[in-house]
Amino acid sequence: MWKFIVRRLFITLPQVLLLSVLIFLMAQMMPGDALSGLIDPNIDPAAIEKQRETLGLNNPWYIQYTDWITGALQGDLGQSFRYKMPVTELVEQRLINTFWLSVATLIITYIIAIPLGITSGRYNDSWADQLITGYTYIGFATPLFIFALVMLWVFGYQLGWFPTSGSVAPGLTPGSFDYVLSKIQHLLLPAISMALITTVNTVQYLRSEIIDTKQKDFIITARAKGASESRVYNRHILRNSLLPIAAFFGFEITGLIGGTVFVENIFGYPGMGDLFIQSILLRDYSVVTTVVLLFGIASILGALISDIILSLVDPRIRIK
Amino acid sequence: MAFLKVEDLKVHFPIRGGLFNRKIGAIKAVDGVSFEIEQGKTYGLVGESGSGKTTTGRAIVGLNDITEGKVTYEGDELNKKGKAIDPRRDIQMIFQDPYSSLNPKKRVLDIIAEPLRNYEKLSRQEEKNRVHELLEQVGLSPESILKYPHEFSGGQRQRIGVARAIALKPKLIIADEPVSALDVSVQAQVLNFMQDIQKELNLTYLFISHDLGIVKHMCDEIGIMYKGRYVESGTKQDIFNNPQHIYTKRLVAAIPDIDPKKREEKKQFRQEVQTEYEQSYNDYFDNEGLAYGLQSVSDTHLVALPEKG
Amino acid sequence: MSKELLEIKNLKTSFRIKDDYYAAVDDVSLTLNKNEVLGIVGESGSGKSALAFSVMGLHTRAKIEGNINFKDENIANISPAKLNKLRGEDMAMIFQDPLTALNPLMPVGEQIAEAILLHKKDMSAKQRREKVVDLLNKVGIPRPEHTYDQFPHELSGGMRQRIIIATAIANQPELLIADEPTTALDVTIQAQILDLIRDLKEDMNAGIILITHDLGVVAEMADRVAVMYAGQIVEIADVETLFDNPKHPYTRSLLNSMPSEDESQDKLHVIQGIVPSLQNLPRKGCRFSARIPWIDESAHEENPELHEVAPGHFVRCTCHNHFYFPDESKEEQVNGVS
Numbered sequence: 001m002w003k004f005i006v007r008r009l010f011i012t013l014p015q016v017l018l019l020s021v022l023i024f025l026m027a028q029m030m031p032g033d034a035l036s037g038l039i040d041p042n043i044d045p046a047a048i049e050k051q052r053e054t055l056g057l058n059n060p061w062y063i064q065y066t067d068w069i070t071g072a073l074q075g076d077l078g079q080s081f082r083y084k085m086p087v088t089e090l091v092e093q094r095l096i097n098t099f100w101l102s103v104a105t106l107i108i109t110y111i112i113a114i115p116l117g118i119t120s121g122r123y124n125d126s127w128a129d130q131l132i133t134g135y136t137y138i139g140f141a142t143p144l145f146i147f148a149l150v151m152l153w154v155f156g157y158q159l160g161w162f163p164t165s166g167s168v169a170p171g172l173t174p175g176s177f178d179y180v181l182s183k184i185q186h187l188l189l190p191a192i193s194m195a196l197i198t199t200v201n202t203v204q205y206l207r208s209e210i211i212d213t214k215q216k217d218f219i220i221t222a223r224a225k226g227a228s229e230s231r232v233y234n235r236h237i238l239r240n241s242l243l244p245i246a247a248f249f250g251f252e253i254t255g256l257i258g259g260t261v262f263v264e265n266i267f268g269y270p271g272m273g274d275l276f277i278q279s280i281l282l283r284d285y286s287v288v289t290t291v292v293l294l295f296g297i298a299s300i301l302g303a304l305i306s307d308i309i310l311s312l313v314d315p316r317i318r319i320k
Numbered sequence: 321m322a323f324l325k326v327e328d329l330k331v332h333f334p335i336r337g338g339l340f341n342r343k344i345g346a347i348k349a350v351d352g353v354s355f356e357i358e359q360g361k362t363y364g365l366v367g368e369s370g371s372g373k374t375t376t377g378r379a380i381v382g383l384n385d386i387t388e389g390k391v392t393y394e395g396d397e398l399n400k401k402g403k404a405i406d407p408r409r410d411i412q413m414i415f416q417d418p419y420s421s422l423n424p425k426k427r428v429l430d431i432i433a434e435p436l437r438n439y440e441k442l443s444r445q446e447e448k449n450r451v452h453e454l455l456e457q458v459g460l461s462p463e464s465i466l467k468y469p470h471e472f473s474g475g476q477r478q479r480i481g482v483a484r485a486i487a488l489k490p491k492l493i494i495a496d497e498p499v500s501a502l503d504v505s506v507q508a509q510v511l512n513f514m515q516d517i518q519k520e521l522n523l524t525y526l527f528i529s530h531d532l533g534i535v536k537h538m539c540d541e542i543g544i545m546y547k548g549r550y551v552e553s554g555t556k557q558d559i560f561n562n563p564q565h566i567y568t569k570r571l572v573a574a575i576p577d578i579d580p581k582k583r584e585e586k587k588q589f590r591q592e593v594q595t596e597y598e599q600s601y602n603d604y605f606d607n608e609g610l611a612y613g614l615q616s617v618s619d620t621h622l623v624a625l626p627e628k629g
Numbered sequence: 630m631s632k633e634l635l636e637i638k639n640l641k642t643s644f645r646i647k648d649d650y651y652a653a654v655d656d657v658s659l660t661l662n663k664n665e666v667l668g669i670v671g672e673s674g675s676g677k678s679a680l681a682f683s684v685m686g687l688h689t690r691a692k693i694e695g696n697i698n699f700k701d702e703n704i705a706n707i708s709p710a711k712l713n714k715l716r717g718e719d720m721a722m723i724f725q726d727p728l729t730a731l732n733p734l735m736p737v738g739e740q741i742a743e744a745i746l747l748h749k750k751d752m753s754a755k756q757r758r759e760k761v762v763d764l765l766n767k768v769g770i771p772r773p774e775h776t777y778d779q780f781p782h783e784l785s786g787g788m789r790q791r792i793i794i795a796t797a798i799a800n801q802p803e804l805l806i807a808d809e810p811t812t813a814l815d816v817t818i819q820a821q822i823l824d825l826i827r828d829l830k831e832d833m834n835a836g837i838i839l840i841t842h843d844l845g846v847v848a849e850m851a852d853r854v855a856v857m858y859a860g861q862i863v864e865i866a867d868v869e870t871l872f873d874n875p876k877h878p879y880t881r882s883l884l885n886s887m888p889s890e891d892e893s894q895d896k897l898h899v900i901q902g903i904v905p906s907l908q909n910l911p912r913k914g915c916r917f918s919a920r921i922p923w924i925d926e927s928a929h930e931e932n933p934e935l936h937e938v939a940p941g942h943f944v945r946c947t948c949h950n951h952f953y954f955p956d957e958s959k960e961e962q963v964n965g966v967s
Binding site for chain 1: 744
Binding site for chain 3: 368369473475476503504505506507508509511512515530531532533534536537538570571573574575576577578579580581583586587590
């Protein structure tokens with residue numbers, strides 16, 4: 001199994017490398033460069049050209065890439081011209097916000113998906129199943145950004161249960177209990193909104209896994225041994241159906257990235273998704289590149305996590 | 321010149337492993353198999369799961385790559401590329417499972433016409449006529465052409481499989497466990513039918529099966545495989561009345577007897593063979609548990625015995 | 630009660646297709662004695678597996694009518710709790726495909742242990758493991774301690790079937806139902822498994838119902854044989870009578886369609902037509918009549934019943950008195966001339 005994980009890691013490295021090259025090249029193809037927005041247009045073009053030369057902007061792309069990636073590895077991702085601060089610093093706080101939002105979303109996703117999926121799969125074709133499947137169809141059909149807007153309007157503005165923007169109330173000392181509470185309060189509504197929509201995949205997946213496992217021969221064997229229905233469910237059906245769900249976990253992370261882009265914007269939540277849209281609108285290229293790079297890495301890591309989980313829980317892969 | 325000649329056929333599958341998934345060994349699915357089939361005869365290839373009998377068949381039709389060795393069909397070597405005439409159209413295959421070997425989304429017309437479309441350029445009407453003829457030959461009604469596989473019973477599906485196989489008027493058919501997924505009465509139907517079209521079209525069969533009863537009924541000559549190698553080959557009489565290799569003896573002894581009165585006798589016989597098998601295992605197999613090379617004990621009968629001396 | 634272990638009386642098992650119920654097992658009655666092997670033979674669609682599942686109470690959506698008397702109780706339609714007490718303890722089952730019948734994510738030892746855990750609650754985990762190792766030994770698994778922690782995919786087909794058997798005999802059941810126990814196995818493995826089942830039977834003094842399509846397996850194993858066609862028993866007799874003196878046209882046709890020992894016969898007998906599907910089963914008259922159309926209609930009974938033609942030998946319908954094979958009659962004529 002360790003061989004498998006190590007081998008899997010070996011594949012991940014070139015993936016990340018290739019990703020960074022692609023992102024860098026795409027950034028290069030975008031019009032303008034680090035200087036075009038920064039400099040007063042009245043300055044002599046020859047001086048700008050000189051500046052370009054000293055900054056290495058006229059070097060061939062692979063030299064520029066090497067410079068960029070060396071910097072990135074040392075934590076230097078360039079300057080954001082919009083915020084006038086290093087990208088690393090800018091991203092740091094947002095990354096933490098998005099991380100907590102994602103964690104909350106994942107937890108809520110599973111809190112919803114597991115009981116619904118189990119009920120739906122175990123009592124398939126009952127009225128409860130039909131209700132749940134109905135919900136999943138609505139979930140599939142509803143665009144997240146519209147749903148999030150409705151949630152914000154109802155629970156944020158109409159009912160006033162949740163704050164309508166930001167990630168924490170101003171004026172609280174970081175680390176204090178109130179601060180943490182306020183943080184949670186701020187991320188709850190976006191997290192719930194996102195979870196309610198993204199969870200339908202997992203509900204459907206779990207439902208069909210359970211229905212599938214229910215019809216397996218070894219379930220008959222278990223019954224023939226005298227196992228009660230509840231034991232058959234808990235020991236045989238559930239255990240075997242949750243396994244692919246666990247493996248699906250990594251891919252959920254990938255799915256979340258798309259979600260955060262919408263949700264953070266709508267809820268004015270200062271995270272990576274929000275930053276991504278902002279920086280595109282403002283042509284803050286060094287920030288865009290960084291965000292895309294981080295999203296890409298998150299996706300690759302998600303796939304990696306999935307594979308590792310699967311290799312840990314499935315004996316058919318574990319023993320080799 | 322033999323009709324089909326297989327010489328020292330080897331089919332190895334790489335085992336990959338280690339950190340970089342390099343080839344670290346090989347599964348020797350078929351490890352030096354040689355035999356000849358005469359035209360119009362039925363040659364039985366017998367073995368248990370994992371013996372390499374199916375892989376041998378698939379290698380001859382070109383579904384598995386040949387690692388080493390030669391397959392000659394009417395004097396032409398088969399695994400050579402760039403031939404003017406493709407002898408493979410003369411060789412067709414019937415598969416084991418009539419439920420999964422037919423594409424469920426295709427109509428019978430398309431299933432049977434597929435090889436025709438690959439090799440012959442026929443007009444729509446000619447094609448339809450040919451399919452009608454073929455269906456008649458396998459005993460299905462002409463209306464069948466617009467139906468889908470699921471509308472047929474197992475035996476009928478296997479007939480569709482046969483119709484597809486004989487569409488190009490092949491001379492050699494490789495039948496891989498053609499009846500083992502079928503009920504006894506349907507089995508009889510398909511076997512009879514295979515014998516009928518054999519006479520009608522002068523077909524040659526390579527009949528792959530694990531069921532010795534059926535092999536005995538169908539085949540003229542038989543080869544017994546174990547772990548990719550031949551342990552014994554000979555005529556039906558050689559194998560069933562005078563088995564020489566301990567593995568063949570064990571296989572023959574394992575066939576259930578239809579006569580309940582011989583039950584005790586049979587059980588005792590089986591135990592004797594089992595004891596002999598255990599005692600003489602090392603005489604018949606090498607250190608890796610593989611069979612030795614074949615040596616002839618009569619004109620027709622070859623047995624894998626260790627070289628004495 | 631004498632040595633009768635199981636008595637099935639007028640059992641009817643029906644499945645719902647669309648809005649109607651169709652009987653897959655239609656009015657089946659039979660008995661099984663202690664220390665007896667009853668073979669049930671039939672082709673796919675004959676209802677033999679549905680019968681076994683009915684006895685074990687394993688049908689989840691079927692209507693079951695009639696009586697299944699086991700241990701002084703009618704167990705047809707009893708409560709799940711009562712059923713679970715019987716299953717695995719007093720009656721157990723061996724399945725056809727040993728790969729799919731085992732949970733792929735559970736060590737095989739634990740799967741056997743589960744059968745013990747469910748019925749012997751006072752046993753400690755350590756005792757249980759010892760018991761399982763004993764069982765593994767008994768079914769001929771070479772390194773039981775090691776095998777205990779292995780997963781199904783690590784074992785060969787024959788070994789997996791031994792695991793299934795070990796699970797079935799874990800609590801020394803009185804009734805063992807084996808549903809095509811060797812169909813998925815190689816011939817040499819089949820012989821070993823059949824020998825094992827035979828040895829265990831003598832050991833346990835249990836009654837065994839052996840369900841198979843393979844007449845050879847029945848000839849090797851059974852004491853009595855019931856032949857099923859289209860949901861009904863068409864013939865039942867002790868094994869020697871059935872093979873020496875088969876009566877029902879279906880039994881005779883089946884035996885004739887097998888490649889036989891002597892090679893004189895060139896052509897195998899083919900039963901005309903196909904096994905009707907559940908929805909198309911003839912519900913009136915002789916169910917086999919459509920497949921022997923050359924036999925005159927008057928030869929059949931209107932409501933075919935089982936007739937005792939000799940002590941313990943029952944045959945359904947009267948058509949067997951008039952039955953001949955179409956090619957046979959010609960041969961007889963030829964023989965008569967010469």
